[in-house]
Amino acid sequence: MSRFIELEVLLLLSFRRSRHARLLSMGLTVVLLAAACGGGPSGSPADSASPATSPSLGASPAVAPSTEPLKLTVGLGYIPSVQFAPFYLAQQAGYYAEAGLIVEFQNKIDPDLITLVGQGAIDIGIGDGTSVIPAVSQGIPIRYVATIYGQFPNVVFAKASSGITSPADLAGRKIGTPGRYGSGWIMLQALLESAGLTPEDVEIVEYPDFTQRAAVEQGAVDAATGFANNEPVQLELSGAEVVVLRVDAVTPLPGPGLIAGVATLGARGDAIAAFVKATLRAMDEITANPQVGLDAAIAAVPEIASARDAQLAILSATIESWTGPIQATAGLGAIDRDGWTASVEYLTRLGLVPNPVTLDDLVAGGFSRTDY
Amino acid sequence: MTRGAWLSVAGVFVVFVLVWKGIVVLSGLPPFILPPPEMVAIRSLVAWTDGTILPHLGTTLVEVAIGFGVGAGLALVIGYALARSAVVERLLSPYLVAAQATPILALAPLFALWFGSGLLGKVVICALIVFFPVAVATMVGIRSVDARLLELGRSLRATRRQILTTLEIPAALPNIFGGMRVGVTLAVVGAIVGEWAGADRGLGVLINLARGSLFDTPLMFATLLTIALVGIALYLVVVAIERRLVGVR
Numbered sequence: 001m002s003r004f005i006e007l008e009v010l011l012l013l014s015f016r017r018s019r020h021a022r023l024l025s026m027g028l029t030v031v032l033l034a035a036a037c038g039g040g041p042s043g044s045p046a047d048s049a050s051p052a053t054s055p056s057l058g059a060s061p062a063v064a065p066s067t068e069p070l071k072l073t074v075g076l077g078y079i080p081s082v083q084f085a086p087f088y089l090a091q092q093a094g095y096y097a098e099a100g101l102i103v104e105f106q107n108k109i110d111p112d113l114i115t116l117v118g119q120g121a122i123d124i125g126i127g128d129g130t131s132v133i134p135a136v137s138q139g140i141p142i143r144y145v146a147t148i149y150g151q152f153p154n155v156v157f158a159k160a161s162s163g164i165t166s167p168a169d170l171a172g173r174k175i176g177t178p179g180r181y182g183s184g185w186i187m188l189q190a191l192l193e194s195a196g197l198t199p200e201d202v203e204i205v206e207y208p209d210f211t212q213r214a215a216v217e218q219g220a221v222d223a224a225t226g227f228a229n230n231e232p233v234q235l236e237l238s239g240a241e242v243v244v245l246r247v248d249a250v251t252p253l254p255g256p257g258l259i260a261g262v263a264t265l266g267a268r269g270d271a272i273a274a275f276v277k278a279t280l281r282a283m284d285e286i287t288a289n290p291q292v293g294l295d296a297a298i299a300a301v302p303e304i305a306s307a308r309d310a311q312l313a314i315l316s317a318t319i320e321s322w323t324g325p326i327q328a329t330a331g332l333g334a335i336d337r338d339g340w341t342a343s344v345e346y347l348t349r350l351g352l353v354p355n356p357v358t359l360d361d362l363v364a365g366g367f368s369r370t371d372y
Numbered sequence: 373m374t375r376g377a378w379l380s381v382a383g384v385f386v387v388f389v390l391v392w393k394g395i396v397v398l399s400g401l402p403p404f405i406l407p408p409p410e411m412v413a414i415r416s417l418v419a420w421t422d423g424t425i426l427p428h429l430g431t432t433l434v435e436v437a438i439g440f441g442v443g444a445g446l447a448l449v450i451g452y453a454l455a456r457s458a459v460v461e462r463l464l465s466p467y468l469v470a471a472q473a474t475p476i477l478a479l480a481p482l483f484a485l486w487f488g489s490g491l492l493g494k495v496v497i498c499a500l501i502v503f504f505p506v507a508v509a510t511m512v513g514i515r516s517v518d519a520r521l522l523e524l525g526r527s528l529r530a531t532r533r534q535i536l537t538t539l540e541i542p543a544a545l546p547n548i549f550g551g552m553r554v555g556v557t558l559a560v561v562g563a564i565v566g567e568w569a570g571a572d573r574g575l576g577v578l579i580n581l582a583r584g585s586l587f588d589t590p591l592m593f594a595t596l597l598t599i600a601l602v603g604i605a606l607y608l609v610v611v612a613i614e615r616r617l618v619g620v621r
Binding site: 109110111114115118119131134135137138139140141179180181182206207211352354 | 402403404405485489572577580581583584585586587588589
């Protein structure tokens with residue numbers, strides 16, 4: 001509260017005394033200059049020994065062995081979770097170290113992470129594909145380098161007893177959602193549109209506190225938006241039979257994947273490629289044996305050990321979401337370029353792309369190879 | 373304010389904008405980190421004229437108005453009781469201080485859970501944040517009434533109501549308005565915090581949308597500018613009412 005009292009005093013002074021107004025202006029100048037000096041990108045720990053070879057965007061980068069480990073700051077989602085098991089496994093099994101990398105994880109929410117990656121403060125991180133498109137359109141210099149979720153993880157879920165089996169069944173129903181924004185809202189609009197519906201044809205009930213699963217469970221709404229590896233899994237674990245409606249079949253939206261800043265890709269493309277390769281190796285291992293991923297996640301986040309079964313169920317749902325049609329043939333990490341093009345068109349129709357963007361503005365090819 | 377004072381205020385604003393522009397030019401920071409002032413000005417103009425800001429502004433103003441009214445109203449009553457009753461002060465003070473010491477940012481999600489994501493939750497947060505400064509100012513103001521005047525009133529057989537309306541309230545008003553000046557700006561903060569914790573409309577929601585969905589930093593600045601203007605406008609309203617009732621201090 002003292003800050004507001006100070007503000008009051010400053011305002012009073014500025015209104016009443018011109019001499020003090022001058023002092024105030026000097027103070028503001030000092031504060032802003034200090035902010036400018038301290039506000040630059042931080043945490044980009046480029047060593048002097050960092051590889052000089054830099055693959056051009058869109059080209060297949062070669063992974064050059066480095067003499068000294070290179071430090072990479074990696075942004076994961078909001079809180080440590082079993083869904084980040086590949087990163088934990090690659091760290092613990094030494095895949096990053098083998099690639100000459102010292103990896104440091106930071107947990108951030110998606111909007112912050114996208115901005116920090118664009119700024120270069122974080123070298124690489126997980127970002128929603130549907131966030132990358134408006135972000136690049138607004139001039140944030142980032143590129144999507146590898147797919148993590150081949151299937152769009154945002155879904156509509158309902159109890160089987162609701163009778164909902166397809167998007168057309170949502171007409172006139174109550175649908176819970178955290179809000180009319182973000183990837184969940186985009187997915188819901190696409191799903192409704194596939195059945196010739198709009199949000200006006202359903203009753204939207206907002207749950208900004210993300211309690212829509214409880215609302216479905218208690219029958220307060222007929223269906224809700226959520227993540228395939230979260231709310232529906234938990235609802236199922238509570239004993240309910242659950243129906244999940246996915247958007248992939250109707251509108252191919254890009255799911256969360258690895259994103260890096262344009263400047264980082266230019267200067268440290270080799271390191272980014274090595275990081276992607278090591279992560280995909282861990283994803284393959286976990287796909288083959290989920291238990292390995294669960295153990296790695298528990299080692300990284302011991303708090304989740306108390307609910308092993310639930311965590312394994314979440315991890316299994318996560319693994320399922322990694323593989324879409326493209327990844328099933330080209331391997332994990334592969335980017336569905338046609339899907340991205342269709343998504344840009346769809347988001348443009350929704351008014352989320354204020355400035356035109358091309359596929360090359362969004363996606364950097366060659367980083368998601370799986371030929372190891 | 374005199375003409376000279378207004379010119380000083382305008383001068384400070386011009387210096388602020390020039391420094392801002394200077395930082396953008398010298399640092400080379402891209403617009404998604406620090407947009408230049410002219411970009412923010414244009415975005416503000418567009419957002420004000422195309423209906424982006426107005427619906428959110430209306431929602432926030434309603435929350436602030438009701439929250440401030442409820443919080444300040446309760447604070448006047450409790451503040452008076454605190455000033456005039458040692459028992460009330462002894463019983464309530466620890467809770468009032470504890471409520472003030474608990475970060476409103478931590479309480480906001482709980483309030484959203486208890487009172488829902490509608491108007492009620494925001495009003496409660498605004499009222500809580502407004503309550504303390506106004507209650508304390510009221511208590512101090514009432515206690516500052518000259519004891520000899522009160523004695524004189526009683527000796528003239530003035531009723532309790534007469535003492536309240538002719539002695540205590542006029543004497544305490546400068547202090548009360550001091551608390552209200554702080555309280556009204558805090559009410560804006562309370563509404564924004566409440567909207568962050570869960571809402572579908574309001575200037576706090578617009579900041580989140582600009583930041584999290586649209587990645588529109590100039591719109592975020594335009595919204596912050598609007599919030600600042602709302603705070604200043606409400607502050608000036610309180611000052612104007614104070615001058616009308618108390619005179620220039």
